[in-house]
Amino acid sequence: MFYTLKSFAKLIVILLVAGLFSIVNAQETKPLNLNKPEREQWFTDLGFGMFIHWSMDVQLGMVISHSMVGASADYLDRYVHELPKTFNPVNFDARQWAKTARLAGMKYVVFTTKHHNGYCMFDTRTTDFGIMNSPYGKDVTRMIVDACREEGLAVGLYFSPDDFHFLYQQGTLISRTRKEALASNNPELNEFVKKQMRELMTNYGKIDIVFLDGMEQFAKTELAKVCWEINPDVVVTRGAIETPEQETPEAPIPSPWEACYTFGDQWQYRPTNEHYKTAKDAILELIDIKAKGGNFLLNFGPDALGNFPPEQAGVLNEISLWMFINREAFDHTIPHKIIREENMWFLTSKNRKTAYIFINANNWKFGERREFNIKAFRASEKSQISVLGHNGKVLEYDQEANPAPTVKQTDSGMKISVMRAQRIYNDRKWDNPVVVKITDLDE
Numbered sequence: 001m002f003y004t005l006k007s008f009a010k011l012i013v014i015l016l017v018a019g020l021f022s023i024v025n026a027q028e029t030k031p032l033n034l035n036k037p038e039r040e041q042w043f044t045d046l047g048f049g050m051f052i053h054w055s056m057d058v059q060l061g062m063v064i065s066h067s068m069v070g071a072s073a074d075y076l077d078r079y080v081h082e083l084p085k086t087f088n089p090v091n092f093d094a095r096q097w098a099k100t101a102r103l104a105g106m107k108y109v110v111f112t113t114k115h116h117n118g119y120c121m122f123d124t125r126t127t128d129f130g131i132m133n134s135p136y137g138k139d140v141t142r143m144i145v146d147a148c149r150e151e152g153l154a155v156g157l158y159f160s161p162d163d164f165h166f167l168y169q170q171g172t173l174i175s176r177t178r179k180e181a182l183a184s185n186n187p188e189l190n191e192f193v194k195k196q197m198r199e200l201m202t203n204y205g206k207i208d209i210v211f212l213d214g215m216e217q218f219a220k221t222e223l224a225k226v227c228w229e230i231n232p233d234v235v236v237t238r239g240a241i242e243t244p245e246q247e248t249p250e251a252p253i254p255s256p257w258e259a260c261y262t263f264g265d266q267w268q269y270r271p272t273n274e275h276y277k278t279a280k281d282a283i284l285e286l287i288d289i290k291a292k293g294g295n296f297l298l299n300f301g302p303d304a305l306g307n308f309p310p311e312q313a314g315v316l317n318e319i320s321l322w323m324f325i326n327r328e329a330f331d332h333t334i335p336h337k338i339i340r341e342e343n344m345w346f347l348t349s350k351n352r353k354t355a356y357i358f359i360n361a362n363n364w365k366f367g368e369r370r371e372f373n374i375k376a377f378r379a380s381e382k383s384q385i386s387v388l389g390h391n392g393k394v395l396e397y398d399q400e401a402n403p404a405p406t407v408k409q410t411d412s413g414m415k416i417s418v419m420r421a422q423r424i425y426n427d428r429k430w431d432n433p434v435v436v437k438i439t440d441l442d443e
Contacts, residue, residue, distance in 0.1 A: 032221045033240040034228045040256045043209065043235045046154060047290055047330050049108040050101040051260055051299035052144075053267040055119050056087035056134065059304045064268035065117035068164040068174050076168055080129070084119070088135040092306025094143035098151040100308065104316050105323030105330065110156030110211050110237075110297060111144050113200055118165030123203070126195050129165045145204045156209035156237075157200055161193040161219035176215050183219035190222065197223045201230040212239035248289055252335065258295040261285065263312060269301035276311050279318035280432050287358045287433065291345045293335045318432075321424065325389035326435040329356040338376040346376055356388075357436040359418070366428035367395055367403075369419040379409040382440035389435075390422040407438055414438075 035043075055064050057079070068079060101109050113122045120130030122141035131140055141157070148155045161183050164174045170188065175181040183190040201207055210227050212220040220239035227234050235256075237243055242257040249257075263282070264274040277285075282298060289296040300312050308316065323330075329347060333356060336346040345358040355377050361370060385407040386392060395401035403421035407414065416436060424430040 031217060031240050032224060033236075034224070034232075035235050035240055035256075036233065039233055039235050040241070043237075044256045044293070044295065045332070046107040047295055048104075048106050048286060049110060049154075049156065049258075049295060049297045050104070050106045051158075051297045052097070052109065052111045052302065053115070053299055054112055054121065054302050055115050055117060055268065056084050056131075057117065057119075058268050058301070059083060059087060061269065061271045063266060064112075065115045065164065068117055068168075069176060071174070076174075079117075080165060080168060084129070084134055086135070087131070087304070089140075089302070089304060089306030090136070092136075092140060092143075092302070094140070094147035095150065097144065097302075097308070098147035098153055100313075100316055100320075101148075102151045102153060103320040103324075105320070105327055106153070106298075108154035108156050108209060109144065109148050110158050110209060111141065112158040113141050114159055114163075114196065116160045116162040116164055116213075118163040120196070122200060124196055124199055126192060126199070127165070141200075142204065149205075154208040155204075156211060157204075157207055158211040158213060159193075159197060159200060159223065160213040161189070161223060162214045163189060163193060166192055182216050183214075183222065184216055190219070193219065193223065194226055197226045198230065201227055201234075206231055207234055209235050209237060210239075211237045211243075248285065248294070249292060252292040252339070253294075255293045256295065257293070258297050259285075259289050260297040260299065262299045263301070263315070267299055267301065269303045269309060271303070271309075274311075276315065279315045279322065282315065282319055283322055283432055284360060287345045287360075288340075290330065290333075291335050291339045291347060291358075322432050325422075325424075326433075328388055329358070329435045329437070336376060341374060341376060344372065344374065353439065353441055355438045355441055357416075357438065358433045359436060360433045362431065364420050364431070364434070366420055366423065366430070367398065367401065369417060371415060371417045373410075373413040373415050375413045377414050377438065378442035379407050379414045379438065380440050380442045383407050383409075384439045385416060386437050387418060387421070387434060388437055392421075395419070395421045396423050405436065409442075 053064055114120050118129055123132050123139040124130055145155050166189055167174050167181055172180050179185040212223050214220055224236045224239045227236055237258050242253055244259050246261055248259050264276045286296045303309055332350060333347040334350055336348050338346060343360045347356045385405045387405055392404040395403045403419040406417045418436055420434060
């Protein structure tokens with residue numbers, strides 16, 4: 001192929017522009033992370049958190065915020081001016097929410113202070129479009145923050161710079177892709193959301209965690225800078241670290257990272273056509289994520305009155321029961337170099353001398369003994385084995401039974417023998433994972 005001098009010069013210019021564009025694009029998409037390493041370690045040690053999606057459009061059981069995109073003028077008018085007039089969550093009880101999270105073994109809560117629709121669930125001077133101008137008229141964010149602190153939970157705030165109400169007021173077409181709808185190309189929107197972020201970071205005491213959602217990295221980075229400037233100890237999750245949504249990596253990724261999942265199919269409460277996870281689904285997800293070094297942020301959606309619906313509350317209760325038995329396995333533990341073997345996952349103490357083995361064995365009957373061979377660890381002569389929650393001495397109503405677990409190192413692996421011996425349900429059927437603890441491991 002032959003080029004004239006003129007055409008060759010044009011080609012060089014095109015390549016240089018393309019290269020420059022790629023560099024700018026890379027800089028735009030690469031997250032800025034000014035989290036302190038010791039604070040990121042603190043965050044990773046938390047392990048399990050409750051995500052709460054809640055806004056005024058929960059009254060209709062719809063997808064949170066997104067129905068505004070592509071909506072007709074009539075729809076938007078009623079969404080903005082009529083729907084807020086009937087939002088009155090009279091049953092909202094922040095203390096109950098916080099107690100429920102703590103009982104389930106969660107160590108932090110992340111609450112949606114403002115989703116993409118722009119409806120503020122906090123007291124703000126920037127707009128009238130918020131909870132303070134609803135019939136309820138109270139600052140739910142303040143109550144949630146205070147309740148979390150009372151229960152010893154870390155405080156996390158979700159915030160989105162994609163403000164559809166602001167665009168509506170501005171006369172800008174609501175979109176997730178048009179450049180004028182993005183903060184990087186909309187200076188008024190950029191300054192507006194920064195003001196809101198400053199309110200959240202200064203009016204509610206010291207915030208532990210901030211989750212920044214939204215379409216573009218530019219807006220999240222700008223807001224993250226505001227957060228770090230006000231509180232250098234805050235941990236910014238989405239916007240600074242990996243936060244896979246509705247999926248868990250196949251292999252570990254460098255910590256910290258946080259996987260966020262819905263409890264049903266939808267982030268906000270949906271009264272019909274919903275499909276919820278079982279408690280066992282959630283427990284196994286937690287185990288897998290922790291074994292890979294991540295945090296599990298599990299989302300729940302209160303209804304329009306502020307209640308956790310029975311379908312959610314019931315499963316939360318079952319998770320609480322399992323965590324009451326097995327909480328020790330998540331306190332001050334770290335991933336092992338081997339994540340799992342067959343139906344067993346592993347965590348260890350920080351000195352690597354104690355292993356916690358999570359066994360997911362289906363149809364394991366009460367009083368039944370099973371044996372497992374594990375190659376990931378070596379037992380020593382001093383090793384002791386126990387099943388979390390049980391003393392290893394008694395099988396109810398069976399005086400002759402010996403439920404004591406055993407451990408023995410062999411040439412083919414560490415062999416353990418374990419009985420499911422604690423009665424958890426009336427019918428003795430309890431299909432959730434059993435956790436085995438083994439101490440004094442060999443190096």
